[in-house]
Amino acid sequence: MHESRAMPASAIPPVAPAKPPPAPAKPPPAPEAKARAEESSGTLAGFVSATRRLLDRWTSAPPEVRITLPQGDLKLFKLSGELDDRLALQAATWMLFVQAMKPDSDLTIAIDCTGGSLTAGLSLIDVLLKAKCRVRTHCTRQALGISSMILAAGNKGFRTVVRTAILTVPVPMQGSDGKTVSPSHPKALQAFSAATGRTASQVEKEILKLKSITPKLAVKHGLADAVAV
Numbered sequence: 474m475h476e477s478r479a480m481p482a483s484a485i486p487p488v489a490p491a492k493p494p495p496a497p498a499k500p501p502p503a504p505e506a507k508a509r510a511e512e513s514s515g516t517l518a519g520f521v522s523a524t525r526r527l528l529d530r531w532t533s534a535p536p537e538v539r540i541t542l543p544q545g546d547l548k549l550f551k552l553s554g555e556l557d558d559r560l561a562l563q564a565a566t567w568m569l570f571v572q573a574m575k576p577d578s579d580l581t582i583a584i585d586c587t588g589g590s591l592t593a594g595l596s597l598i599d600v601l602l603k604a605k606c607r608v609r610t611h612c613t614r615q616a617l618g619i620s621s622m623i624l625a626a627g628n629k630g631f632r633t634v635v636r637t638a639i640l641t642v643p644v645p646m647q648g649s650d651g652k653t654v655s656p657s658h659p660k661a662l663q664a665f666s667a668a669t670g671r672t673a674s675q676v677e678k679e680i681l682k683l684k685s686i687t688p689k690l691a692v693k694h695g696l697a698d699a700v701a702v
Contacts, residue, residue, distance in 0.1 A: 547571060548571065548575075548578055548579065548580050548581060549580075549581045549583065550564055550567050550580070550582050550583070551583045551585070552564055552582055552583065552584045552585070552620065552623065553583075553584075553585040553586060554585075554586065554587065555586070555587050555588065555589040556586055556588065556589030556593055556594055556597075556618075556620055556623075557590050557593055558592075560589075560593070561590070561593035561594065561596055561597040562596075564582065564597055565596070568600060568601070568604055568608070569600070571606070572604060572605050572606040576605060576606055578606055579607045579608075580604075580609065581608075581610075581611060582608065582609070582610050582611070582623070582627065583611050583613050584611065584612045584613065584615075584616045584620055584623065585612075585614045585615060585616075586615065586617065586618075587617050587618075588617040588618025588641070588643075589618065589619060589620070590619070590646070591618075591619050591643060591646050591654045591656065591661065592654060593619075594618075594619030594622065594623060595619070595660070595661060595664055597623060597626075598622060598623060598626045598664050598668060599664065601623065601626040601627065601668075602626055602664075602667055602668065607631065608627050608628055609627055609628065609631040609632070609633075610623065610624045610625075610626070610627030610632045611632075611634070611635075611701065612633070612634040612635060612638045612640065613635060613638070614635070614637075614638060614639070615639045615640070616634070616639075616640045616641075617640070618641060618642070618643050618644065619643045619656075621641065621642060621643070621686065621691070621696055622643060622664070622665055622668055622669075622696075624640075624691075624696055624697060625665075625668040625669045625695060625697070626664075626667075626668040629670065629698065630698050632696070632697045632698045632699075633697060633698065633699050633700070633701040634688045634691055634692075634697045634700060634701065635688070635700070635701050636688050636701070638688055638691075639685070640686035640687075640688070640696065641683075641684075642656070642680060642681050642683055642686065643661075644656065645657075657677055657681065659673075662676055662677055665681075669694065669695035669696060670695045671695050679694060680694050680695075680696075688700045
């Protein structure tokens with residue numbers, strides 16, 4: 474008969490301790506939340522994030538548009554000539570860039586504009602009304618059509634117009650898709666109301682009915698705060 478011998482303890486292989494189950498992976502932040510966090514960081518990444526969000530909304534802008542920052546004083550942007558998608562997008566991008574790099578800066582938009590696209594102007598007004606830094610608007614010679622509402626979209630108390638300036642209100646225009654774009658559209662009236670501090674009804678009945686606007690009338694109807702000497 475064979476006798477069974479007990480195996481010595483030293484010969485028993487050690488048992489590896491059980492590893493704890495891995496912690497569940499955190500879900501990645503939503504793209505929109507990540508973009509907003511970068512946008513509010515006040516850095517170059519915030520500027521890039523805000524610009525991408527702006528380009529996504531600016532569906533009418535040509536994809537090959539190139540953004541160039543103004544030469545000279547970075548805090549001054551000259552909005553001159555006819556307003557189109559390119560000019561409005563350049564002004565909006567300039568604003569986002571400066572407020573990302575220098576959030577405490579006072580920006581100035583000098584307006585000498587012959588009017589132009591209502592949709593481009595409304596997009597620029599939307600950016601102006603949401604600006605985190607103070608934006609001064611100043612009409613140097615003329616603010617025709619939608620540019621008069623861009624003048625009104627500056628910070629209250631910092632909107633000026635020269636006493637010899639010529640101003641007119643926006644008029645219905647034909648868009649690039651062949652459809653007529655009216656300043657009396659509810660979304661346009663809402664933007665004009667926020668810019669002027671008047672109700673949508675007042676904008677439609679009092680401001681949009683004016684054929685021409687003197688600097689004093691601009692102050693009276695909330696398009697400007699003072700006539701510059």
